[in-house]
Amino acid sequence: MTIHFQTVYTTYYSYLKSVAYHLLGSVSDAEDVVQELFLDVHDKLDRIEHVKTYLTRATTNRCLNILQSARKKREVYPGTWLPEPTSEAWQQPNQLAEQRESLSYAFMIMLEQLEPLERAITVMREAYDYPYAEIAQLLDKSEANCRQIYSRAKKKLNPNRLQTPVSQAQQASLVEQFVTAFQRGDSHALVRLLTDTSRLISDGGGKVSTAINPIYGRERVVSFLIGVSAKRYTHLTYAMTMWNGQPGVVFYEKDTPVSLLMLEMDSQVSQIQRVYFVINPDKIRLNQSSESRLG
Numbered sequence: 001m002t003i004h005f006q007t008v009y010t011t012y013y014s015y016l017k018s019v020a021y022h023l024l025g026s027v028s029d030a031e032d033v034v035q036e037l038f039l040d041v042h043d044k045l046d047r048i049e050h051v052k053t054y055l056t057r058a059t060t061n062r063c064l065n066i067l068q069s070a071r072k073k074r075e076v077y078p079g080t081w082l083p084e085p086t087s088e089a090w091q092q093p094n095q096l097a098e099q100r101e102s103l104s105y106a107f108m109i110m111l112e113q114l115e116p117l118e119r120a121i122t123v124m125r126e127a128y129d130y131p132y133a134e135i136a137q138l139l140d141k142s143e144a145n146c147r148q149i150y151s152r153a154k155k156k157l158n159p160n161r162l163q164t165p166v167s168q169a170q171q172a173s174l175v176e177q178f179v180t181a182f183q184r185g186d187s188h189a190l191v192r193l194l195t196d197t198s199r200l201i202s203d204g205g206g207k208v209s210t211a212i213n214p215i216y217g218r219e220r221v222v223s224f225l226i227g228v229s230a231k232r233y234t235h236l237t238y239a240m241t242m243w244n245g246q247p248g249v250v251f252y253e254k255d256t257p258v259s260l261l262m263l264e265m266d267s268q269v270s271q272i273q274r275v276y277f278v279i280n281p282d283k284i285r286l287n288q289s290s291e292s293r294l295g
Helices: 005-024 027-041 051-075 097-101 105-111 116-127 132-139 143-156 168-184 187-193 218-233
Strands: 194-203 237-243 246-253 256-266 271-278
Touching: 005 027, 005 051, 005 116, 027 051, 051 116, 051 132, 105 116, 105 256, 105 271, 116 132, 116 143, 132 143, 168 187, 168 218, 168 237, 168 246, 168 256, 168 271, 187 194, 187 218, 194 218
Parallel strands: 194 271
Antiparallel strands: 237 246, 246 256, 256 271
């Protein structure tokens, strides 16, 4: 049976890019992995018996190789390395709420704590609901080994971080309130919006001046926000945008995106527990035509 390359490419490109992104935390690296894979298999699709399994295994293995070297690079990365937010709509409306949460930015942050193989198995289980038998086949491991690795990975993750999701409308409202208070330098409003154990993490990649280390505690976070707002953010425009299936913000300077903001909510108290600023210019890759704005 002849397998048409374009059909396979159209059918699996988005899925494979999603897998690669959740393994690597980088849209550009994910694109490179999938494009190179399709170049390699272009002339041998007819000899592949189970196309999706083959492509998924190849994508996963390529990502694992990159993750091994990336860990060394991130050890010397100036400051905290944050995943690159994405506006691509990989979350599908018919997905279970748990699966959508497993594709969230908070989930991407948590994955950074894991070893490459732990991350691969966790992504396959949590985000794509793969059974252990298929994961074992993809990674050339035994089912028992995959279960053991997954159990070890789960112990490293904070189960309280992924709570019952705040509704999208509520998230959007909190984001809007936060940005308004932030740009106005309204410390009282920021105090009300943040939990007492809130944390702020920014990623400038050594290319843009920002806090190198995470900032802990509401008072310190508010103090930092007031200072950085007065220096740079009061004159910037912004747009509400969907990042990783949840509301976020892009800040613009003269129509040029200069900063991405993501907030992690505490659903129990309807406040903000994590503030993430991505200002490394290499990670601010916005496709203006594909942005999903909220207003």
